[in-house]
Amino acid sequence: MSNFHPFVLPFIFGTIALFCICGYKYIRWIKQFDKEQKRIIRKNIFSTKILPAIWEVFCECLLHLRISKKNWRLGYMHRSIAFGWFLLIFFGAIESRIGIKGPFHFWCAIFYRFFHHNPPANSAEMFFTQLMDLILLYILSGLFLAVLKKIHSRILGMQKTTKHTKMDIVVKISLWAIFPLRLLSESVTARLYGNGGFLTQNIGDLFSRHVANAIETPLWSLYSIVLCIFFIMMPFTRYMHIFTEVFLIYFRKVGVKEGEKLSGYTKYELSSCSRCGMCIDGCPLYNELNINDVQSVYLLRNLRNLEHKMDLEEAAKNCLMCHRCAEDCPVNIDLMNIRRISRDKGSIDIENNYKFLDNVSGFNSIGRVIYFGGCMSQLTPTITTSMKTIFETAGQKYWHIDENRSICCGRPLLQQGFNKQAEKLRLENTRIITESRATALVTSCPICYHSFKDEYDLHIPVYHHTEFIDMLINNNKLPIHKENTSFTFHDPCELGRGSKIYNQPRNILSAIGELRKISKDKEDSLCCGMNLGNTVLTLQQQTQLRDAALSVLSEPSPDTIVTACPMCKKAFNHGINTIVKDIAEVVVDNIKNNIQQ
Amino acid sequence: MVDFGFNIKKARSFNMSNNDFSKVKMMFEAVPSYRLCISCGGCTATCSARQFTNFDIRKVHNSFSRGLYVNLDKELQKCMLCGKCTLICPRGVNLRSLIIEMRQLLNSQSETL
Ligand code: SF4
Ligand code: SF4
Ligand code: SF4
Ligand code: SF4
Secondary structure (H helix, E strand, C coil): CCCCCCCHHHHHHHHHHHHHHHHHHHHHHHHCCCHHHHHHHHHHCCCCCHHHHHHHHHHHHHCCHHHHHHCHHHHHHHHHHHHHHHHHHHHHHHHHHHHCCCCCCHHHHHCHHHHCCCCCCCHHHHHHHHHHHHHHHHHHHHHHHHHHHHHCHHHHCCCCCCCCCHHHHHHHHHHHHHHHHHHHHHHHHHHHHCCCCHHHHHHHCCCCHHHHHHHHHHHHHHHHHHHHHHHHHHHHCHHHHHHHHHHHHHHHHCCCCCCCCCCHHHHHHHHHCCCCCCCCCCCHHHHHHCCCCCCHHHHHHHHHCHHHHHHHHHHHHCCCCCCHHHHHCCCCCCHHHHHHHHCCCCCCCCCCCCHHHCCCCCCCCCCCEEEECCHHHHHCHHHHHHHHHHHHHCCCCEEECCCCCCCCCCHHHHHCCCHHHHHHHHHHHHHHHHHHCCCEEEECCHHHHHHHHHCCCCCCCEEEHHHHHHHHHHCCCCCCCCCCCEEEECCCCCCCCCCCCCHHHHHHHHHHCEECCCCCCHHHCCCCCCCCCCCCCCHHHHHHHHHHHHHHHHCCCCCEEEECCHHHHHHHHCCCCCEEEEHHHHHHHHHHHHHHC | CCCCCCCCCCCCCCCHHHCCCHHHHHHHHHCHHHHHCCCCCHHHHHCCHHHCCCCCHHHHHHHHHCCCCCCHHHHHCCCCCCCHHHHHCCCCCCHHHHHHHHHHHHHHHHHHC
16 A cells, blocks of 8 residues: 555645745745844744743634634634644644554645545544544534625624735635535545544435545545645735744744834734734724725735735825724734834935934923923913923922923824934934933823833833823822712823723722713724824814714713823814813812812 | 014015926825915914924925925925924814925925936
8 A cells, every 4th residue: 555646746736835935935034134133033042932932822823812802703713713724634643643554644644534444443543533523523613604704794793804805715715615625525435435433424425335436536636636726825815824923923922023114024924914804893994984995904915915006005194093903903913013114204314304403402300200291282281281280289390391392202203104203303302301310201192102101212200191190199199089070081092002001090080070981992992083193084084083982982971071182182172062171181170179169 | 663573574576487386286186185275374383393493384385385396305304293283274284294295295306306
């Protein structure tokens, strides 16, 4: 028995092609890593960090736990196909090692039933036969859900699925065909030789011996050909994510960080996107404005296939950078950074940018905190005066750094892809803040806050004013009291999803009055529409987004709608009859009422 | 004469028929709200960059709309893209978008020259 049949040739060819193409791509991308990223990999390549990486690969690439947490039906679908296939290969390899007589080749594991005709001889073989059938059934159940999802996505709890390219659809059909073909081939063989399990044997017995004889080899050949098609096309389609995510998780665990430019690492990220479409349902541009070709899934796809260059520019521009999709992505791809990279305007560079800032000097602020209102707060003076009252009430000395002249934090430039210019502003701000020798920095603007926290290296604590006020209240520095009033709170994108500050504003508001629950809060909160990340929405579109957010906020009819961002406040102010206030104003009102009583 | 702290600007004169309006037309396409500008100067009054220099965003986009492109790219580099002008504009001109598009258009021009 030679354990060979010509029908295995396509499979062998496909497998070799798959490994060659993937290997070539992966090596090329690693070469494109930037210097810092390469250094980190060289340093940590064999560190203990590999253990948590393996664990995460198991949880995410096979079990898909993050998807399950968001949507268990979708999680089941992905898990059954990924984990099921893995089990099929794993146990198939063991089973065939035990059972195969004569020379063993790697294809024997895949086409085991064809090369091993004897019915199960002992209880171990019996166990494996039934187990393999069970696993196949598990995969087929997932496949059934996948087909259902294609017909009607809402059954699986998704409003919208991704629009795929033609290539993706061909590969998807070949993937869908693999498992039913395997079932049929094994069933027919089971009919002829009686070597099937509970599933294959029973299905096989439906065929007449004559028919089974005639279609056995064609079926196995078809199975082999479909595998071959899938393997060869996989590296050029979204299914590349199957292997790429493993590498991505490893790189992340050893500490590789996304750079400012498109690098090899970005390519790993782009190819890890499975185009699952979970980033579409939450996107306010899709939900409110019906814009359906700019979401992260399409941006990533266009970045991967650069022939869509025009589409890419349009898609790159139109995004609020509200972080919503980054929150939803089960692969945890740094979508906001990729969006930023896709807008890179590195070519626009003029020397001596912002030279006029070089002679702006600091103010000796030893023992003080710096209050950085942010550009937008200059347009909402009630916020800055409230903050001053709060500092004074708490006996906290401060320096209002941008009372008359404000240097932007640089994030708006960064969001639009002007990296060098943003860096210059960061340098100037850092210099002035360091020169002042202040003890901490408090800002009223979530955009500045996110920037100072993540993009600066300041060596002093940075607080958003919600955090700072919460701290003052906890230290009994602010005489607040409970009032008979009600609030709803709007989580600004950059404060909530961007910086993960959710509890402090809620603590403050619950201490002052009744904080009413709204249907979309925290991670699900809606953008006010004015996010600086977008430059192409029209005023009317922004108003639509604002109204959607306001309708959620006003649902439980609060006395006051509270936010913690000058931009959101400006956006909401004229959109509704309910009073809209910044959290600092609410606190100051409360303190004043307290003193009057 | 009473010193008000500012002077009346001298009138400028230029011949519109010699100017190249192709870029302006492109800009009207790219940023339709640009057509709505009434030159009120609100944008300049609130500008963050103007707090440090004599950068005048209204002058920049006014010159642009008349096809006078000289030096505008250098001027525009002073803008920090903070967005205050967009927020303040009474006509809803999308100034941030306008500034980015102007930077790109003017930059591509200087490259080809
Ligand atoms: S970006 Fe993330 S959420 Fe969106 S399709 Fe890709 S993997 Fe799914
Ligand atoms: S950041 Fe917001 S607007 Fe942009 S694609 Fe993601 S969800 Fe949509
Ligand atoms: S604020 Fe608006 S309308 Fe006024 S000059 Fe500036 S762009 Fe024109
Ligand atoms: S975006 Fe530029 S032009 Fe507009 S206010 Fe800010 S610095 Fe001035």
